[in-house]
Amino acid sequence: MNRRPLLPFLITAAALPLIVYTAGVVLIVTWFPDLPDTIAIHWGVTGEADGWAPKLSAVLMLAGLGLGMSLLFGGMIFAAARSRQQPLRFLAAISLFSAIFLTVLIVWSVSVQRHGSDEFPFFPGGVIALVLGIAAAVLAYAVLPKVEVAGHVDTPADPIPLGADERAVWVRSVYAPVGFLGLFLVLVVVIGVVMSTAVANLGANAWPFGVVGALLLAVLIGSMWARVRVDAAGLHVRSGLGVPRFFVHIDAVQSASAVHVTPVGDFGGWGFRWAAGRFGVVLRAGDAIEVVRTNGKKFVVTVDDAGTAASLLMAYAQRTNPGR
């Protein structure tokens, strides 16, 4: 675990936003005497109101949103801090932007209703909210400490001693955590409900929902497990349904090592992802093979026994390119 000053990031990502959201809630509550019992909370493109709610619910929604967002980003800061990659500045900046943009927007939209008006065009209130949010985010990003990883270099794995004629292949399957199966089932139900509603309302015109739903299901199933193979040709990754597949040619292998991956902290989540110069097939936390390509780019795949796989890759890489 790396030790680094989390406090500035937590302040920017959680404390400041909480203050902003709270200020917004308090401000609106002080306006309660001037507001009708029911206020507009949603507007169409033209700025005309098309959704209303009791003012208390509106304020509670803002409070809930604020609390939820602050906790979410605070949690993400913790997760990211435990890993080597630090999107910490970016995360914190995003959180602050959201807090300011949303609160200014919501507060402004309520403020206009104090004077009896119902309309809330995006200009100028929304634009000002956007500008303030971006300004704060940029300032935070510039001011927050740029934390450098203390010389963290992944040492390449020791190559397996392979006789000149010997051949070897390393194969292993990796599965997403069992808990994801539950999440997956929930998503299947949701997709099913959406599709049946679409069919009920649109009849034959619901076919785009069918296509999108099928694609989503395919991607989800494909992310549940993968087969990883190392042989003389290189590193092969084949996900559950056969596609997508990933392949690193042995000639493109500069070095390989076994690393530890924290999905949220290192890649911002699970699945097929890019983060900080690495592309990863991230199905679960834990051991992973990291390949540094000759072009400098990195490929990561989470799988058990990554050390043996990396060692075999190094052995083959050195065999085909003795200079490595």
Place this chain on the structure above:
Amino acid sequence: MLLRIDPGSAIPLFEQLAASIRADIVQGTVRPGDRLPSARDVAGSLDVNVHTVLHAYQQLRDEGLVDLRRGRGAVVTDKASEFASLAVDIPHLVAKAKGLGIGPAALSALIREEYQ
């Protein structure tokens, strides 16, 4: 699971493959219920004939270590865990043999005798 073969060795390739898989089972890297990679994949990766790999899988099936099922491929049986329990004994035996200057061939002969 790591499969190694040496085409230069006098031992038939299918036997080397079977031995490699057996070693993985004993070590516990392959466990009951795991599916062995498809014969075609292994053959392609090791640049050997598919039938060589199938022969190795059939040998393991005859020993009761895997089940060959249509559509599912080779699945490691529960008996494999009994095999793995040997893992505790082998290093001890080999260490003792080494200490006495007894090589693998002689040790194998002694073990084979015991089966009579």
